[in-house]
Amino acid sequence: MFVGGARQKVARRRSGFWLYFSYIFSLFLISVLILGSGFVLIRFVSGLENNSRLVNLAGGQRTLAQDILNISLQLASNKDSDTQVLKKHLNLSFNTFVDNQKALEERNPDLELGGKNSDIIDAFLSEIKPDYQGIVSSALIVKSRAPGDPVVFSAVREMIRFENDFSIKMDRVVSQYELESKEKVLYAESLAIVIAGVILGVIFSEALFIFWPLSQRINRTIFETERFRLAVENTSDAVIIFNKNGSAIYSNETLEHFTGFSEYELLGERFESQRFWGDLIEPDFFDRIWDQVFEKKEKFSGELIQKNKVGMERDLKVSFFPVLNKRSRVEFLVGILRDITSEKEIDRAKSEFVSLASHQMKSPLSKTKWLTESLLAGDSGKFNEEQDCQLKEIYESNQRMIDLVNGLLDVSRIELGVFKFEPQLVNVSEVVRTVLSEVEVQAKKKNLRIVQFIQEGLPQIESDQKLIRIIFQNLISNAVKYTGNNGFVEITVKIAKKDQVFDQKPLKEDSLFISVKDNGVGIPENQKDKIFSKLFRADNVRMMDVEGTGLGLYVVKSIINKIGGEIWFESSVSTETVSGTGNISGTAFYVLMPLHQKQ
Structure with missing residues (x-):
């Protein structure tokens, strides 16, 4: 269209x-x-x-x-x-x-x-x-x-x-x-x-x-103008137009409803007038809008809380864009204001629901985990071998339930749109070391060789540390989980420069490159298109005695999309014959993400 x-x-x-x-x-x-x-x-x-x-x-x-x-x-x-x-x-x-x-x-x-x-x-x-x-x-x-x-x-x-x-x-x-x-x-x-x-x-x-064509064109323009006027007058969004000096020259009825002032009272008012916005907004907010639209001649979008004539507050999503004349100078500033108060209330309700669900579901599991660990430690006396074995099964089952609940809560946060993004400087090398320490026991049990290629002097990136941790946690734990005894896992983290080609596409900016490779069971060819689907586990994994939720890669993919990155993979399943020839199985996941991420 x-x-x-x-x-x-x-x-x-x-x-x-x-x-x-x-x-x-x-x-x-x-x-x-x-x-x-x-x-x-x-x-x-x-x-x-x-x-x-x-x-x-x-x-x-x-x-x-x-x-x-x-x-x-x-x-x-x-x-x-x-x-x-x-x-x-x-x-x-x-x-x-x-x-x-x-x-x-x-x-x-x-x-x-x-x-x-x-x-x-x-x-x-x-x-x-x-x-x-x-x-x-x-x-x-x-x-x-x-x-x-x-x-x-x-x-x-x-x-x-x-x-x-x-x-x-x-x-x-x-x-x-x-x-x-x-x-x-x-x-x-x-x-x-x-x-x-x-x-x-x-x-x-x-x-x-x-x-004749000119008269037809004029009539069509008049019709389209009238149609546009009716649409603007009857839209649920408030529309306001300022001239190049910042004075209001037009407002529709919705803006009158938002502000409590009539069009006559609004016309001629300055852009930053409290009649439009109330007294809750800092002056530098208007400076940013003016700089973005009039100086850079770019669209500005943001959110604010507006207070009207009688003191009623509402959440607004605002968009301002310039109208240029033939000499590419700003002639008008058009503002569109949308009431998102209901959406904000729904978001708050979603967050409260997830928070409540998290507390109600994780509290008994955490208590069960604590009690089981206490029993296994002998705090309540020594158990016989059979009882000890049963306690371990209870502990492991409870841990799997905790993993499942955490995965489901992450999925809920993503799908409800309440997965908060809190940017800060993240030391990626430290995140990798922390995650590796968590899987160290399991890796040693399988005698896995874990190789790290972490770029020396790797700079910190601007991102959300908990999201970066979730990405590494899922990719590395999957590699350890689905790689057999005496296998290997290779982890690479480095800076990829602009114009460097990855997945047959040149980078538009400097990015963080991550790869996690293993020689595990691999992903069947006919199921590769489903690997990032929610609750999906490949057939060859289901036959293994390895627990999993089928949510990890779905969460990883969602997070990477959220921060403006991309993920892809290469995988093969072993086709080794009796004579010893054939392909070696294994999977390699690749991730690219910008160094400066915003929600």
């Missing part, structure tokens, strides 16, 4: 990013299209204005040619009274005529006639050039001669012929300019329609593929 939820979150983020990117891109595309269409239309309008000037200029050339001809005719008729005025007018019209013709041919930018003529216009202007040059040549003669001069009259006759052809051909130029202008207008209209269609298409696509 966690992996699936993480994938859904990633998918939603990618979907949101894609919608955001598509939205920005479509807006950018629309903007580009609008700006581009505006630019194109401006260019076309400018081109149309240019064409209008060209049409006016070409049409003006016809008028100027006629004007030059009329003035030349008047000068040829020798009217002296108007000679100076006519020549001045002729010069003005002539210069304008020449400049305009040059502008038409070269598209002079100074006259806002930028661009180039079409091939058709250039062809028409080339065709008209001889007529233009004829008019210019004739006009120059008229300008340079005296009025009434026969040469002027001859030049005017030539000018009449050139002017007629010039005007006809210039009409074609004007018509072509007008035609090209209309074509540009039609093209501009078509382009505007295409651009408008593209813009409408983009807008429609944006509405269909962006705005």
Whole structure:
């Protein structure tokens, strides 16, 4: 579920990013299209204005040619009274005529006639050039001669012929300019329609593929937010949110029930305010929370006793975690408070039950053991051999019962969750020596060779001494118990370094390594998966005259799991044949546990 939820979150983020990117891109595309269409239309309008000037200029050339001809005719008729005025007018019209013709041919930018003529216009202007040059040549003669001069009259006759052809051909130029202008207008209209269609298409696509999914996403977000709000409002856990300055900005109804204050009275209160917690908590507790969440940006979990407005106390399990912004800075602090008063009361009842059971069950057994030891010691007189034998059986049976009760009590503590963990510095070497001294008599009786490989200068570890003792006690006593006469037991205790490989896995931190090996009966292959089960004893052990409860390894496994370690084993059962070949039986248990253990 966690992996699936993480994938859904990633998918939603990618979907949101894609919608955001598509939205920005479509807006950018629309903007580009609008700006581009505006630019194109401006260019076309400018081109149309240019064409209008060209049409006016070409049409003006016809008028100027006629004007030059009329003035030349008047000068040829020798009217002296108007000679100076006519020549001045002729010069003005002539210069304008020449400049305009040059502008038409070269598209002079100074006259806002930028661009180039079409091939058709250039062809028409080339065709008209001889007529233009004829008019210019004739006009120059008229300008340079005296009025009434026969040469002027001859030049005017030539000018009449050139002017007629010039005007006809210039009409074609004007018509072509007008035609090209209309074509540009039609093209501009078509382009505007295409651009408008593209813009409408983009807008429609944006509405269909962006705005619609976006609206669906917004509606879904609103629905999920409302669902989350209802869940938070109706949860049995209290929820409170603080801003980055440590002031409360939200609390649900459960918190009001816990504190006795209304939401209005709680909003704006500082994180460490007694309205939330009462007066039973040390200030450094809040400092630890603030450092963990705001400085380290990590989740904080703990337990505390809260006192509400009317003095009622309750046990709370609190969790605080940071909400980070895009710059990975803490924006909010979210707190979840769970009432564990009932659970605490149940735990206390469990502890009391185990304590009572321990006292009620162990007291008569301890008394029986003490009395039996007293009788065996002869404190009440000497017994005959048969009586002495019976007393020993009573003593051994009572001892087995004590072992069974101790095992059952350990199992009860583990399963009820009341197996207390009291960390302290533990001298592991000393624990091993103590346990070995307890099995020394039994080991000597079997003539066992016990080999110790205890690392020199082995450092103390932070753990619970009684739990470490239980681990060694069970592993070593099992090795001694299930190893035959003249066998051996090998015990290794050392520090294993980080990244060292054990059981095909590299260590994540420096750890304490323990191994207890023997050449005892071994564990059958088909029963290895049950070896850590409660009350399990292998078949080959049941057939031996060796007492056991089937609880030791279950307790060891539970303790090692509790302190964050791990245990595994290797074992084989003897398959020796008549010829003397085959496997040698034996078992090796391996334990790894951290040097600094916490519950």
